[in-house]
Amino acid sequence: MQDNPLADFFRPGVELADLPALFPLLRAREALNAFITLFRGGDDEVLIRLMILREIGARADAPRWSPQELKATFAYLDATKLNTVLHRLRDNELLVWDNDESVYQISTAGRMALAAIATLLGFSDDEDAELGFITAQVAAGQAVGKLSVEALQHLLGRLNELQAEFEQAVLSASEFVIRAAQKKLDSVWHWVEKGTDIIRVITADEELDGPTHRVAQAIGQAQSRMLRMTAVFQRTLNSIQAQRVHLGESGLTSTDIADWLRRQGVQATPLLNGCLHAHPEPAFVTESEMLDIAEYELLEREREQSREAVIPSALDAPTTDHVEVERLLFAETFRDSLGDIKAPQPVADIVLGDNYAQTAYRLSLLALLNDPESQALNGPVADIARLPLHLDISAELAPVNRNGVAQISSGKVKPRKTR
Template sequence: MSADEFLMDPAVGFADFLSPGVSPGDLPELDRLARARPLLSAFTTLFHGSEAEVLLRVLVLGEIGRTADAPRWSPEALRARFAFIDPVKLETVLRRLRDHALLRVVDSQYQLSDIGRNACAALAMLLELSGDEDVELGFLTAQIAGLQAVDGDTGDALQHLLGKLNDLTLHFEDAIASGSEFRIIAARRRLDANGRWLERGTALLRDLLADDDLPFERARLAQRIGLAQSRLARVDASFQRALNKIESQRVTLGGSGISSSDVAGWLRRLDSAALAALAADALAPCPDLTLLAGDHELLDRAEPTLSAEPAGDAATALPAPDDAPVAAAPPAEDLHLLERFAHRLGALTGPAALADVIPGSGFAQASYRMSLLALLRDAGASGDPAVEAGDGPVADFLRLAIDVRFTEHLQSLADDDIAAITVGEVLPRGAS
């Protein structure tokens, strides 16, 4: 049956799904799918039924296609290879694959059909990339590379790639707009995981645009993909600016060195039962109004107001001038730790790891040094002219020609007060 006959066949019933007056033969989208019925039927055969049945069919088909040296299997060899499967179930799987043209029998031996091998190869690629966070980007990039290598039509694959890149851009913009440190870090990690696919996609686009015979619409689509990749390449700087803003607003709990982000991260790791236990005595379903407006408090405030005499024609002249009291000098802030740390950083001649610079004299002082390095990094990145014109130990510290680099990784320390520290380094500006 041809594709046109298949679409118009009343037994198929395509007309029941279309609007009145629309003929299935007038839709080019349906015509393309109708011509690919054998391939679509193969995937229908594989993925129809329960999850256990689907996994079993994919397993058997993949193992049969994996042996390239001996592509034909006798029934005895198949039973020996799949001895862990019930013989009746195995025979049911083989019969279904054979009846739907995924397997064929030649001289009483099983082998993959052409459609079965194509389906097996497509599944193998998807399974290979399934460990990545964004399997779609890797699969689409590989698909474009394959089509380009055999001079195939890359139009649909380029459209899908552009859609995926735009989806990633919107996801990253939403993470930045949320202002959540945890969402921004997770989005940044996702961007790093897709970095290799973005680089390979850029190389593929260069090769594609170098073709002088490339149609105009295809070249325009490739340029739009290039712009989308450029936006993703710049989003890392946006992540850093958002994290710097969050860093400037972070609150440290007293002199403990524990910040509000540490508390939020700890709370996110608790389950619902632990959170309910923490809030058991801290929250009330409604405020206790008796504490806010009790009888005694109301009487104490009303009595002096009611018993006070009217002011009448009181004198409104200003009091005689008097010398302003001399206020005592405010207590000076102890900046000895900052000055010693600044002298230590200024004496560096090469890169030094944070694990060598930060620890010492307990957790509180180490946290203070870490916060000073974060402040120094932000001042160097922003280039604030107020820092250059400032005076005092803090301004001198912020003008140090020191670069600070943080990462998202941790390393353990053999220290009684500090269990782990961020991996990073400080180095004199201009040093490699």
């Protein structure tokens, strides 16, 4: 620990090999040294090293180079600078020198670094190079059986970033922002579809470990949400289009004017001279709001603190058997009185009881005459439904003015004709 400069970055007593975030990097230190060699120093030095190493690696049919071939190929470079770069690549084991044949060739670490850089450069011109590059890494790992959970997490992170960006565009309710987001979705659509196919193959693997399978499922869900954004964009644009203002019969809309003003930039400032003669001066704090806040702070807050939230003790529910028995007796008495009807009689004379409650209960029972569902039951209610009577009632009201009842529906109860 004392002889390792890396330990100076950590607190005393920390074992570097026990850190999960650092251990994979220490294990791949030899492969990472290739990138450290290539990218250490100024930008110009890094570009020259990459150029020379890529040119050496590009000759696949004859991968071994003699010093004379290198000087001839890089004749456009200063000889001293070329030798300095070659010695640096050789000393850091990106180039291997064969003493027997006196030739250079790229080392294993150098070839791996060049392959990774070639993949990165292949996506440098894409509008969303990050999503394409990461998808390519996941596809390559899945194809050769070296699927990386870290690569899957990077893909999931990028998809979530895009989803949040698209949702923010919809929330902005700006046609220009939504169209820009829609254009970006179109540019990444190819990679989302490619990623969907790859994730479908990955999740179908029964030998996949649990953490990798969970990340793959999360990627599939993120891709599904993104695929639905096309419909969301279109619905929002349709809603905005319905709110456009057409300027007379000129064929122009408010969107055309806004688009033109956006393209003018600072040049549009003189166009506004004299357009506004007065501007609103909003009062952000009025007396009403101040009074409401003061009332809460001085009164309601104190009441909430002093209020006791005590749950009352449990009580036995009241017995309701006597209510049901009383209703049953009313129903039986009413049934017996209906059985004596031989001629049409007014509704008021039949249902009027000692009080309003009895009258209302009798009227509700009278409405069950000839009801098929009630006839299928047992008890006094079913007996009333089966009585050979007919209720002829109208929307008009007949005056009563006694026993708590002012008016009642006009009508008659008639015996049902029998053949």
